[in-house]
Amino acid sequence: MDYKQVAKDVITNVGGKGNVQELNHCYTRLRFKLRDVGKANKDALEQIDGVMSVVYSGGEYQVIIGTEVAGVYDSIINQGLISAENAGNVSAEAVAEPTKKNFKYYVDLVLDVITACFTPIIPVIAGSGMIKVLNAILISCHVLTQTSQTYIVLNAMGDALYYFLPIFVAATAAKRLKADMFTSMTVAAIMLYPKLTELASKGTGTVSFIGIPMKLLDYSSQALPIVLVVLLVKYVDLLSDKITPNLVKTFLRPMITILISAPVALLVLGPVTQWLSAGFTSFTLAMNKWGWIAVGLNAALFPFLVLTGTHNALIPLMIQMFATQGFDPVLVPSGLAANIAEGGAAAAVAVKTKNAKMKSTAFGATISALFGVTEPALYGVNLRLRRPFVSMIIGSFLGGAVSGLLHLTAYAFVSPSILSLPIFIGKNSNLLTAAISAVASFALTFLVTYLIGFKDVDSEEKTATASNTTATLNTAAVNVNMIVPAEGQLESLEELNDGVFSKGLLGKGFAVKPENDQIVSPVDAEVMTVFPTKHAIGLKTQNGLEVMVHMGIDTVNLKGDGFTSEIKVGDHVTAGQPIAEMDLKKIKNAGYKTDVIVVVTNTAKYASVTVTPAHDGREVGFAIEK
Numbered sequence: 359m360d361y362k363q364v365a366k367d368v369i370t371n372v373g374g375k376g377n378v379q380e381l382n383h384c385y386t387r388l389r390f391k392l393r394d395v396g397k398a399n400k401d402a403l404e405q406i407d408g409v410m411s412v413v414y415s416g417g418e419y420q421v422i423i424g425t426e427v428a429g430v431y432d433s434i435i436n437q438g439l440i441s442a443e444n445a446g447n448v449s450a451e452a453v454a455e456p457t458k459k460n461f462k463y464y465v466d467l468v469l470d471v472i473t474a475c476f477t478p479i480i481p482v483i484a485g486s487g488m489i490k491v492l493n494a495i496l497i498s499c500h501v502l503t504q505t506s507q508t509y510i511v512l513n514a515m516g517d518a519l520y521y522f523l524p525i526f527v528a529a530t531a532a533k534r535l536k537a538d539m540f541t542s543m544t545v546a547a548i549m550l551y552p553k554l555t556e557l558a559s560k561g562t563g564t565v566s567f568i569g570i571p572m573k574l575l576d577y578s579s580q581a582l583p584i585v586l587v588v589l590l591v592k593y594v595d596l597l598s599d600k601i602t603p604n605l606v607k608t609f610l611r612p613m614i615t616i617l618i619s620a621p622v623a624l625l626v627l628g629p630v631t632q633w634l635s636a637g638f639t640s641f642t643l644a645m646n647k648w649g650w651i652a653v654g655l656n657a658a659l660f661p662f663l664v665l666t667g668t669h670n671a672l673i674p675l676m677i678q679m680f681a682t683q684g685f686d687p688v689l690v691p692s693g694l695a696a697n698i699a700e701g702g703a704a705a706a707v708a709v710k711t712k713n714a715k716m717k718s719t720a721f722g723a724t725i726s727a728l729f730g731v732t733e734p735a736l737y738g739v740n741l742r743l744r745r746p747f748v749s750m751i752i753g754s755f756l757g758g759a760v761s762g763l764l765h766l767t768a769y770a771f772v773s774p775s776i777l778s779l780p781i782f783i784g785k786n787s788n789l790l791t792a793a794i795s796a797v798a799s800f801a802l803t804f805l806v807t808y809l810i811g812f813k814d815v816d817s818e819e820k821t822a823t824a825s826n827t828t829a830t831l832n833t834a835a836v837n838v839n840m841i842v843p844a845e846g847q848l849e850s851l852e853e854l855n856d857g858v859f860s861k862g863l864l865g866k867g868f869a870v871k872p873e874n875d876q877i878v879s880p881v882d883a884e885v886m887t888v889f890p891t892k893h894a895i896g897l898k899t900q901n902g903l904e905v906m907v908h909m910g911i912d913t914v915n916l917k918g919d920g921f922t923s924e925i926k927v928g929d930h931v932t933a934g935q936p937i938a939e940m941d942l943k944k945i946k947n948a949g950y951k952t953d954v955i956v957v958v959t960n961t962a963k964y965a966s967v968t969v970t971p972a973h974d975g976r977e978v979g980f981a982i983e984k
Contacts, residue, residue: 373397487770650762657758702803753803
């Protein structure tokens with residue numbers, strides 16, 4: 359890479375030297391704070407040889423370079439392309455919002471906040487949902503009746519989270535919006551106070567509060583009003599902090615915040631958000647009426663949402679749907695059809711291809727997709743061969759249509775796969791209709807893919823080089839098993855709330871939500887880089903894989919606080935050897951996500967990189983085709 363030329367081109371296309379207010383870099387990105395974001399030319403930046411992509415997030419204009427970012431950054435400084443005082447570590451001002459904010463900025467910000475409010479509680483929502491499924495199974499098997507005390511207790515276990523959802527959302531929203539968590543939860547609890555809820559359920563209409571008519575509503579299972587309430591609490595609390603003397607601040611500050619926030623929430627924010635909730639209810643009812651068409655269209659659309667990283671925007675809608683009506687006849691059934699269709703397309707490729715390596719990859723991807731992990735099928739098979747991707751979209755629609763015709767309905771919010779078919783047991787559907795829907799999605803997609811066909815992978819592939827000559831790539835595969843670097847729940851990169859890792863811009867890989875502070879090396883390798891802020895480590899294996907272990911998202915801003923490195927550049931480490939510690943509590947309290955991300959940063963060097971997690975969640979297999 360020509361660092362000098364890339365540096366000049368980047369500065370020119372972010373609006374020039376005068377438009378750069380702050381510049382910093384992390385392991386892979388140049389992070390700009392621009393005076394006027396409108397002066398940056400995103401299209402031109404992405405055309406620069408050496409720039410992978412451009413992301414605008416959290417007030418930062420991020421130019422993705424990859425592992426050679428330090429060379430470009432140094433070249434910018436050495437050539438004097440920006441003022442010296444504008445270079446260095448990100449300060450509090452460096453991550454502030456830009457002067458100009460367009461419509462897309464606000465849309466992205468709203469989606470980010472809403473998603474962040476719901477994502478942390480998804481596991482407990484899934485667990486509560488499965489308890490409701492268990493109850494339904496016990497009822498259908500005549501083990502319990504709806505009047506039995508055991509049923510009532512189990513039902514409370516499954517329903518409690520949904521009833522008290524506003525308090526849970528208040529906690530997560532406070533964390534994301536940097537408001538006081540306990541004050542926010544208190545205001546949410548006030549809105550759920552039994553006496554007020556009882557008056558609302560009796561249809562009293564309004565009561566008088568200091569002479570002002572207050573409309574009473576039932577806020578149980580409601581989430582949207584609480585997000586706005588927490589935003590109110592944040593700014594009221596800042597005001598309370600300023601006006602209260604230090605001597606009595608301990609009790610007077612929260613007292614004033616509650617006395618102002620709770621009435622405004624009950625008088626204004628709650629009623630105002632009802633029309634939004636009513637609109638959402640109308641939308642869900644309309645989808646219910648569309649029946650099989652709605653399920654089919656959603657199933658066909660779902661893979662595109664995954665590719666663009668916008669599928670997370672559906673999470674709040676699904677959670678609210680389960681919280682209000684207790685079931686979902688559209689989104690989760692369409693997700694099942696789409697996931698199974700990925701496996702059906704990959705299975706057809708496995709049967710039809712004459713390439714031994716592709717056959718092995720496709721069979722593995724098929725099994726993975728059936729169990730709910732679709733990335734190997736999507737990226738390693740269907741997208742790579744193109745036609746199977748089109749066939750998979752057709753199969754998703756057909757499978758979704760069958761699900762709609764069978765009135766398949768989900769009664770719990772759990773990622774759909776053959777393992778989670780019991781979530782469809784309930785009033786309108788059962789395990790048999792769920793199994794028929796899954797088989798139909800698989801079989802129809804398999805048939806469409808097999809009939810449409812695809813251009814098979816030869817034992818040798820040819821690709822055009824920059825000089826218009828032809829180079830031959832040997833497709834011999836290297837299989838590398840990587841140890842998960844921390845104890846915790848495995849995630850696909852797509853699940854990350856990050857516009858870079860989630861899109862695979864830095865390479866194929868996986869992530870894990872760590873449950874303890876110790877981070878270990880995923881592979882036997884040499885340590886090539888330890889970033890100064892200690893949040894990222896670069897490794898290189900004996901067979902040439904360049905592996906990055908990235909701890910947290912945007913944690914470069916912590917400047918090393920909360921991270922301890924246990925290795926240095928030049929060290930040779932073995933898989934499972936401790937390489938770092940991250941103070942999860944400190945990092946979370948600072949408002950950052952702690953996901954540990956592992957990516958093969960030189961993915962583009964290879965013909966194909968397929969990622970397949972092991973069923974025990976302790977290893978992740980990488981099939982590397984050279």
